[in-house]
Amino acid sequence: MEKLKTEPSKISGIDRKIADRSKDHIPGWGIDADPENDPTYPMKHRNGADYERINYEKPPQQRIKMEVFRSVERPGITRVFGTSTPPKGLSGSLRRYAYKYSEATSAHWMTLILADRVNVAEGIIDDLKAGTIPNFFEERGWSAEWKYNRQGFIRSAIVGALVTTAVIACFASRRKSG
Amino acid sequence: MNYRGPFRIRADRNKPEPEIEHPYDAIVRVTRSLICGSDLHLYHGLVPDTRVGMTFGHEFTGIVEEVGSGVQKLKVGDRVLVPFNIACGSCPFCKQELYGNCHESNPEATAVGGFFGYAHIAGGYDGGQAEYVRVPFADVGPTVIPEGMDIEDAVLLTDVVPTGYQAAEMGGIQKGDTVVVFGAGPVGIMAARCAWLFGAGRVIVIDHIDYRLEFVKKYAYCEAYNFKEMDDPVLFLKKQTDWFGADVCIDAVGCDAAGSAMQTITGKKMLLQAGAATALHWAINSVKKGGIVSVVGVYGPPFNLVPLGSLMNKGITLRANQASVKRLLPRVIDHVMAGRLNPKGIITHRLPLEEISDAYHIFSAKRDNCIKPLLIPPRAAMA
Structure with a gap:
């Protein structure tokens, strides 16, 4: 394997400066190092880029024309990013809150999941505001279910209707007795 | 396509077409796209920060329609297969061929690089289950489909x-x-x-x-x-x-x-x-x-x-790891061209993009012996 090319003069990061300090005072440092013993190969073609990581040539920055969240585990926005579906409404506020926490926290992920569910309700409201009534039959691909699993579809529809009727009847009788 | 919530997807003709947003971008007109098993995780509502209104799809081929001012290799009219990873090609991870772990394509998470059409934890890019897609870092990922390769083989080289x-x-x-x-x-x-x-x-x-x-x-x-x-x-x-x-x-x-x-x-x-x-x-x-x-x-x-x-x-x-598609392409292309691999043999369903809700349901519910559904956008179907 090619010897790693590390040029200390190019290194400016604190981590690399510490890592690059002389190890002369450590007995046996590196004596058993074996570059062939690399379990990441061939997934990773180790060429020393990790050690020159501060100085890599960065592409130009994409213009930021909308609110883009950023993981707190990185220093800034990446050079490119997606512009799909900017955050908005209550779900946007929840996402904003979630991105205050690192990817190692449940607060981050669980809040995002909650935001996703809130966003579904917002989507229905947005549809209605725009004069579109969501066609659940079509959106859920039930025409394919009707085509390929008609018996199952009918069975599910009957079970669904029975359960709904039972729930409504239960509530109605409770209200009467109450 | 337009995601409306778990198990709800609709074909949407009113979404605006993507634009060049960065000098290294290209706009690709999709010719074929696939639904991936991992798209089903989004469809089932299991992936955090999957926003209503998003377009999924990270397995697609297309024709380059427009390129940004900084694109040097890719040309308008090139027929390309587009790896699902969005990779800058210059960060320490890309330099070591970890193209699925790019450091410059996903601001929203450090745990993964940017992918097309895979929620905001993968960078918030709209995907290829559409007629047009914005493809960042166009000189890095997209690969011209080799002469003689079937487009259905090519589209499966983007991920599967x-x-x-x-x-x-x-x-x-x-x-x-x-x-x-x-x-x-x-x-x-x-x-x-x-x-x-x-x-x-x-x-x-x-x-x-x-x-x-x-x-x-x-x-x-x-x-x-x-x-x-x-x-x-x-x-x-x-x-x-x-x-x-x-x-x-x-x-x-x-x-x-x-x-x-x-x-x-x-x-x-x-x-x-x-x-x-x-x-x-x-x-x-x-x-x-x-x-x-x-x-x-x-x-x-x-x-x-x-x-x-x-x-x-x-x-x-x-x-x-996520597959490092660009690293593996030369080898898998060779296997396909030599007949050692027959990717298109796994495609069982070919549907128009407009029937995307049915396609997702068939794949998700495993109806009609579905293994892999292929979507054909209207313009590609006419070509």
Whole structure:
């Protein structure tokens, strides 16, 4: 394997400066190092880029024309990013809150999941505001279910209707007795 | 396509067409796209920060319509296959060919690079289940489709084939090894087929869908077993391997696994963990001591319940990553052109993009013996 090319003069990061300090005072440092013993190969073609990581040539920055969240585990926005579906409404506020926490926290992920569910309700409201009534039959691909699993579809529809009727009847009788 | 919530997708003709947003961007007119098993994780609402209104799709081919001012190699009119990874080509990870782990394409998470059409935890890019797509870093990922290659083979080289190949590669398969693949979906099928390329002695696939097991048996020349017909798949595999365990186990299922009530309830129903990690659990328990477990199944954050004690006590090497498509393309293209791999053989359904809701349902509910659905945008259908 090619010897790693590390040029200390190019290194400016604190981590690399510490890592690059002389190890002369450590007995046996590196004596058993074996570059062939690399379990990441061939997934990773180790060429020393990790050690020159501060100085890599960065592409130009994409213009930021909308609110883009950023993981707190990185220093800034990446050079490119997606512009799909900017955050908005209550779900946007929840996402904003979630991105205050690192990817190692449940607060981050669980809040995002909650935001996703809130966003579904917002989507229905947005549809209605725009004069579109969501066609659940079509959106859920039930025409394919009707085509390929008609018996199952009918069975599910009957079970669904029975359960709904039972729930409504239960509530109605409770209200009467109450 | 327009995502409206779990299990709800609609074809939408009113979405604005993408624009060049960066000098290294290209706009690609989609000619074919596929629905991936990992798209189903989004469809099922298992991936955090999946926003209503988003367009999914990370497996697509297309024709370059427009390029940004900084694009030098790609030209308007080029017919390209577009790897699902968005990679800058210059960060330390890309330089080491970890194109699935680019540091400059996903602001929203450090745990993964940018992907097309895969929620905001993968960078918030709209995907290829559309007529047009914005493709960042156009000189890095997109690859001109080789002369003579079928477009249906080409579209499968954007994810399924490299992912299946890398699953086998990460397994470090030695000649004669017994390889167990969990999952007979498209990636599991391809991993089983690719395991032979590395010299496997025996390839066993485990799933619970009979038609998929029948398919993989023929397509990947392997043994295939239904875990619903056994009391305990781990015990079955131990018996199959002289009580030692498989040399290599591949998890090609991810967070949507069946087979364990506890995993399903806590992972898929209550979302207390990132989906059901049943396949990974079985893989760790079925591999031999000192064996290798290779993970290409997709799991969402934050965490999963897996037997880490066995991982340590058995001395297992766990290898995992998103496929580095660009790194693997030369090799898999060679295998396809030489006839050693036949990717398009796994496509079972060809539907117009307008019928995307049906396509998702057919794939998700495993109707009509579906293995892999292909979507054809209206303009491509007319061409």
